[in-house]
Amino acid sequence: MISSIFLGCVEDSTVNTKTTINTDSVNGYDISTANNAFAFDMYSLIKNGDENIFFSPYSIFTTMAICYDGAEGSTKEQLSDACYYPLNKSVLEESSKEMVDTINSNSDYYSLETANALWVRNDYPLNKKFVNNSETYYGGKITNVDFRNEPEESQEIINEWIATKTNGKIRDLISDDMINPEWTDMIITNTLYFKGNWLIEFDVDDTQKEPFYNSSSSEEGTLVDMMYVWKYFSYGENKDAKVVELPYKGRDLSMYIVLPEKNNIEDFENKFTLSDYNELKSTMEPGQDVRIWLPKYTFETKTKLSDPLIEMGVVDAFDVENADFSGIFDSQKMPRGYSLKIDDVVHQTFIEVNETGTEAAAATAEDMAYSKPPGEVFDFKADHPFMFFIEDKRTGCILFMGKIEKPEYGEMS
Template sequence: MPRLPLLVVLGVLSGLTGCRAKDPGPPVPWSADMQAVADGNNQFAFDLYAKLCDREKGNLFFSPYSAHTALAMTATGARGTTRDEMVAVLHLPTDEQQVAAAGDLARYYAHPRKDYELSVANAIWGQKGFPWRPEFLNGQTDRFGSGFQDADFATDPDGERQRINQWAAEKTRDQVKELVPPGLVTKTQQMVLANAIYFKGAWQSQFDPKHTTSLPFTLADATTVPVPMMRREGGFRHYAEFAPADQRAGRWEPEFQVAELPYKGAELSMVVLVPGTHDGLPALEARLSAPALDGWLIKAQNANDTGLYLPKFKLETGAMMMREPLQALGMRRAFDPAGADFTGMHTSTEALFVNFVVQKAFVDVNEEGTEAAAATAVGLMKTAAKLDFRADRPFLFLIRDVKHGT
């Protein structure tokens, strides 16, 4: 069975997934190249999670799959060092054909499912009149199902922003609104590439609402808050890890536990990781990686007689700007107005660079199942045509020996 990319959203609480293109085309068989992209998506998920944890406070909820797809679409038009850095951060295969398999992965998820709703949609808005390469646009359509739409950023940037936001809301069943905040799209914007995903699935074993009661949830500072806690017996896979010293001493308090809750059809699941203590999440996060999670899930066993307690919750994020986390991972050249190379997209003498990467996400976990959505937008704008040097404010100066550097 293939290892699917993480559609789970990592965080203190939760999980997420994926919006259907209008015409997904014929079914895509699973391939080795798609598996390589899926594995890369999983590694990217944990890398990005670690960087977001350094910045975000409170509950953290995002879709690595949505961000990965939007950036992979962008990477197909990158060249040189720009492309190399994007491929490395996204853990994409280096071969051009294998990179294109990211589009096949999107098409794989674009097909209707019988037991749950999982849909993926991609789109591109480009400044009309700009010399876009036909091969780039055709590749986006063929691989990602990304319909290209002419945009008029030059005269109506906010109108185009609202049109992009309307698309994202439509593709996420109105769960993601105002994806691109006001002021982010300017008259020098040339392109916006977007991914939207939506998921709605019922638990394979549902919770009885009569068993949902208010119970204490212990925060990292040891204080407690009441939450609606769902409860059931069994119907999930479970793994608990104990320290060897604790086992030898006969202590059976786990360092952490992992539960995998399947949705109806058993093709998708939510994975929940809980540390052994209220302040143990940082230590668990430090151990978290794609191989580690694979190993824990392999060890998980059916928990037919184990009690499962899971909070009932609903989360909606604000606009998460991802430029700094991505730069910290090594994706620097794409954001550099003087160094970015996206000539695989166009034939203009004017350079383009990424001026924003933004995501919004939503999740609702209840007794019946999960509804979740996310959307990511990547913007590219023109580098300023002319930069004057004007010493018309307080400034510094020095006189140096050019030959010796003193």
């Protein structure tokens, strides 16, 4: 998964916004809760009827955080409100570094890596403090590229870096029309790649064609490749939905599947908040005897996030007259009246879920211009639309989030 920002010339009861924004202590700021609140806010704005959804809130949250590090004035305040960033930037910087270090701490059981990079036009005078913060707290590698004279080569360089960091799963994030030789000064990119095997795998021999009833399907449903396993899992439920945890080997990460009671997921997802998600998870008890049916699926997405971010309140950052990213560049070396704004934010993802485990990737580019009696067997049959979350259990951070309406499985290009 990848996120990018291009630069050129819903609040949730789980989060105490005032406390979060105004904290001056790293211990007083829960970056995972902020990220997760942002995840649900973003989901509410990008859900698209009966289409599959998949995105990495962490990738977007982090890309925007790098940009936030150079924001001032109302631009900074709006980003803080929308993304739950503390107004004290040093708190976000230290918290982000700890998160990056945890994600990139390596494991013999799975692959998980995030990377940040800043692609800056030749001779662009960056603010030294911004450079230091990007490198120190985000591991942001800064590379000069010739946007002005060689936009195609610049595009190729950035896309190749993204493809390498995502094991070839994210390609061509930067499209032909995203680099404007006259206006593009910087592109900020984040990648997040994960590949892990289930702690309890599904037996391939148990996979068979079974009907899946999406929100608009007929009574017969659509035949899909349905995996099956009967083991002990952490499981919970309430009157609205069931939840089961599928841990990956190493136990640092898990997929949580939230299955609404009704086939039509729209009413559920419109009301399902981070508080509801946490409350549903609180009903879970380990070691429950569960039979699970889960479809195999693989798909890709590519989403423009400028409009959702503006709807979340990030307005000035996209306005050439009001954007204030003066902390990014050396103002003494720029002509009078120079202004830097976000031109576009693009997010691309890939996910594959099968009997063995999960492979997921994301990239963002920001261009500036609940329990029952023991002994009972629980059935968790995901034969209708469901939401899913891949969490880093060490931090509680939602790395990936999505919805399955149409489970399809096959070779991706």
